Amino acid sequence: MENVPYTSIFVTNTPDSSQDSSGTSKSISCRRNWNRLSRLQKSFILMLLLIVVSFCLITTTFTWAPDPSSVAEDDLLRNKFHALPMSHQKPSVAGRDTHGSAFSRNQRVPSKAGLPTISRQLQPDIEPSRINQHQLLAPGGRSQELQHQAAEDIRSVISLDPVIPISKLRKRQTKKPTIITMQTDYHRLKLDGPQNHRQQEVVNAFLHAWNGYRSFAWGQDHLRPISKTGQDWFGLGLTLIDSLDTMYIMGLQKEYFEARDWVDNSLSFDVNRNVNLFETTIRVMGGLLSAYHLSGDEMFRQKAEDLGTILLAGFKSPSGVPYSDVNLRNRAAHGPSWSPDSTTSEVTTIQLEFRDLSRIVNNPIFEESAMNVSRHVHTLPKIHGLVPIHITPGTGAFRMTSVVTLGARGDSYYEYLLKQWIQTGKKIDFLKDDYLLAIEGIQNRLVQRTHVSNLTFINELENNGQVLRPKMDHLVCYLPGTLALGVLHGLPQWHLDLAKELLYTCYLTYKRQPTGLSPEITFFNTEDSAKQDFWVKHNDAHNLLRPETVESLWYLWQITEDKMYQDWGWEIFQSFLKYTRVEHGFTSISSVLNPENTRPRDMMESFFLGETLKYFYLLFSDKPIFDLKTWVFNTEAHPLPVYDH
Numbered sequence: 135m136e137n138v139p140y141t142s143i144f145v146t147n148t149p150d151s152s153q154d155s156s157g158t159s160k161s162i163s164c165r166r167n168w169n170r171l172s173r174l175q176k177s178f179i180l181m182l183l184l185i186v187v188s189f190c191l192i193t194t195t196f197t198w199a200p201d202p203s204s205v206a207e208d209d210l211l212r213n214k215f216h217a218l219p220m221s222h223q224k225p226s227v228a229g230r231d232t233h234g235s236a237f238s239r240n241q242r243v244p245s246k247a248g249l250p251t252i253s254r255q256l257q258p259d260i261e262p263s264r265i266n267q268h269q270l271l272a273p274g275g276r277s278q279e280l281q282h283q284a285a286e287d288i289r290s291v292i293s294l295d296p297v298i299p300i301s302k303l304r305k306r307q308t309k310k311p312t313i314i315t316m317q318t319d320y321h322r323l324k325l326d327g328p329q330n331h332r333q334q335e336v337v338n339a340f341l342h343a344w345n346g347y348r349s350f351a352w353g354q355d356h357l358r359p360i361s362k363t364g365q366d367w368f369g370l371g372l373t374l375i376d377s378l379d380t381m382y383i384m385g386l387q388k389e390y391f392e393a394r395d396w397v398d399n400s401l402s403f404d405v406n407r408n409v410n411l412f413e414t415t416i417r418v419m420g421g422l423l424s425a426y427h428l429s430g431d432e433m434f435r436q437k438a439e440d441l442g443t444i445l446l447a448g449f450k451s452p453s454g455v456p457y458s459d460v461n462l463r464n465r466a467a468h469g470p471s472w473s474p475d476s477t478t479s480e481v482t483t484i485q486l487e488f489r490d491l492s493r494i495v496n497n498p499i500f501e502e503s504a505m506n507v508s509r510h511v512h513t514l515p516k517i518h519g520l521v522p523i524h525i526t527p528g529t530g531a532f533r534m535t536s537v538v539t540l541g542a543r544g545d546s547y548y549e550y551l552l553k554q555w556i557q558t559g560k561k562i563d564f565l566k567d568d569y570l571l572a573i574e575g576i577q578n579r580l581v582q583r584t585h586v587s588n589l590t591f592i593n594e595l596e597n598n599g600q601v602l603r604p605k606m607d608h609l610v611c612y613l614p615g616t617l618a619l620g621v622l623h624g625l626p627q628w629h630l631d632l633a634k635e636l637l638y639t640c641y642l643t644y645k646r647q648p649t650g651l652s653p654e655i656t657f658f659n660t661e662d663s664a665k666q667d668f669w670v671k672h673n674d675a676h677n678l679l680r681p682e683t684v685e686s687l688w689y690l691w692q693i694t695e696d697k698m699y700q701d702w703g704w705e706i707f708q709s710f711l712k713y714t715r716v717e718h719g720f721t722s723i724s725s726v727l728n729p730e731n732t733r734p735r736d737m738m739e740s741f742f743l744g745e746t747l748k749y750f751y752l753l754f755s756d757k758p759i760f761d762l763k764t765w766v767f768n769t770e771a772h773p774l775p776v777y778d779h
């Protein structure tokens with residue numbers, strides 16, 4: 135489906151003009167036939183007509199709303215659909231997870247961000263009648279039936295929009311008169327599909343990627359777009375599940391429902407495979423939870439609970455700090471084959487998901503298991519608030535000789551401190567305190583500037599915190615977004631200054647490469663003799679279609695309203711199109727250094743659809759789509775509701 139413009143997907147009901155020209159002759163011959171009939175025949179026909187007309191009149195009196203099936207679905211469906219997240223419930227504590235993956239995802243960090251008060255203005259874009267309707271459905275302690283009802287209604291809302299059949303409204307009210315009051319902000323979204331050229335291009339790119347996946351790797355974890363095959367890592371349809379909410383947000387109804395039905399009918403957790411607890415939590419559980427909150431579809435909640443129940447096995451270690459891997463079928467948990475340790479960022483980056491699961495299924499076990507890990511890690515000694523990247527499930531202690539980094543295996547520990555604090559209504563102080571301490575540690579111990587252009591970057595810390603290494607993973611580029619999100623939520627303003635400086639550096643790691651794409655790792659020069667700001671090792675020159683910089687651009691744009699960030703993102707997007715797009719999708723490349731020979735890796739990571747393209751779409755929006763005060767994005771870009779405690 136290469137360059138099919140988005141609009142061509144819509145069904146167009148162009149009237150057949152040929153009918154017009156023959157209209158007159160048809161009516162003449164009709165009249166002739168009528169005159170030929172006998173009087174009896176005529177009265178009989180008139181009688182019949184009368185009956186039909188009265189029947190129609192009676193029926194429409196009761197249900198005057200359009201019949202969904204009579205509307206060209208694609209047409210109506212695609213453009214406008216409003217999502218109403220369910221939200222706000224309560225419970226506490228959570229789960230944990232393990233580590234990383236073959237795909238270097240484990241090292242990646244999610245993002246953070248926030249957007250100030252701008253998004254508020256967005257709220258009232260639903261007509262009053264809809265709002266009432268939605269409030270009825272809304273959050274709080276809604277009962278299961280209500281939720282179920284809501285899920286069904288949502289489907290019709292989506293497909294019928296903007297009119298909700300009145301008959302349905304009545305039915306619901308008589309069936310369940312309970313009025314559920316909103317606790318705080320009601321999460322209303324307006325998802326109208328692409329609103330401008332840039333967003334349209336992102337949707338085109340998404341469809342290009344999706345169609346490759348659909349054709350050659352349907353139901354598998356990843357697409358190999360050049361060899362036109364699928365690749366399985368966990369065997370859980372990672373790309374499909376990571377893409378659900380992206381499609382929902384982009385208004386791709388047909389694709390969304392097809393994927394939704396695959397999850398319903400074909401997703402199975404009864405697989406004899408060791409999966410990484412962290413990756414499975416952020417991608418699969420996160421994707422299911424987010425799809426549930428956006429669509430209200432009960433099926434997703436059930437699947438998330440099934441998965442969560444299995445993953446609880448990971449926490450059965452002497453310390454409660456989870457092992458990295460869980461076998462889905464026999465529920466045995468263990469470390470990776472090469473080490474007894476778990477990864478710090480992994481065991482501390484499952485809490486948003488396990489907490490949300492607990493709250494929507496009303497069972498505290500998930501939240502408690504995961505939250506216990508956070509509480510435990512809080513008690514451990516740290517290095518200026520910073521953490522080594524390995525932790526031992528047996529003893530629950532950090533491996534103090536491990537490196538300290540904001541990149542691989544350390545990154546999202548910091549991210550989830552802030553995001554958990556936000557998710558729980560900013561009421562759990564130790565999360566905020568640990569976060570503030572860590573950011574001070576970063577500022578005082580890790581931040582440096584290059585000699586040539588005074589670019590800000592973040593070092594790693596080696597040898598028990600003794601030695602600085604001027605190496606920055608692309609993964610670190612999630613940090614500007616997280617810092618900005620914290621400022622949106624009231625944390626010190628200087629965090630935003632650091633965010634801006636750092637994001638500029640991240641942007642340059644793209645712009646200064648001949649391909650316009652960032653390498654996986656960049657080294658920086660601080661010496662007076664240095665002739666350039668940074669350099670890249672041959673083995674670090676790959677680009678895996680990672681999202682972190684785009685993610686931070688989105689947060690910074692939404693929080694500062696500075697369109698410069700959108701323009702930077704547009705440049706990066708062009709480079710992805712130019713150097714990573716292949717006939718049947720997008721591919722990682724081995725070198726960003728040589729435009730003549732990028733050495734494609736024949737791999738399209740699930741996070742390209744789940745995160746990178748989603749963040750591009752959000753970044754290019756004219757107005758904020760998500761209110762960052764009421765939604766918090768997990769580290770895989772799956773939006774979850776903010777609770778009030």
Ligand SMILES: *[C@@H]1O[C@H](CO)[C@@H](O)[C@H](O)[C@H]1NC(C)=O
Nearest residue numbers: 227454499500502503504506
């Ligand atoms: C969490 O920790 C508390 C206190 O140590 C303990 O009582 C509780 O059983 C733990 N919960 C889970 C689910 O592990």
Ligand SMILES: *[C@@H]1O[C@H](CO)[C@@H](O)[C@H](O)[C@H]1NC(C)=O
Nearest residue numbers: 583584587588589590631635
């Ligand atoms: C480098 O940048 C920092 C932060 O913007 C600024 O405070 C500092 O004065 C700059 N140093 C030089 C030599 O320009």
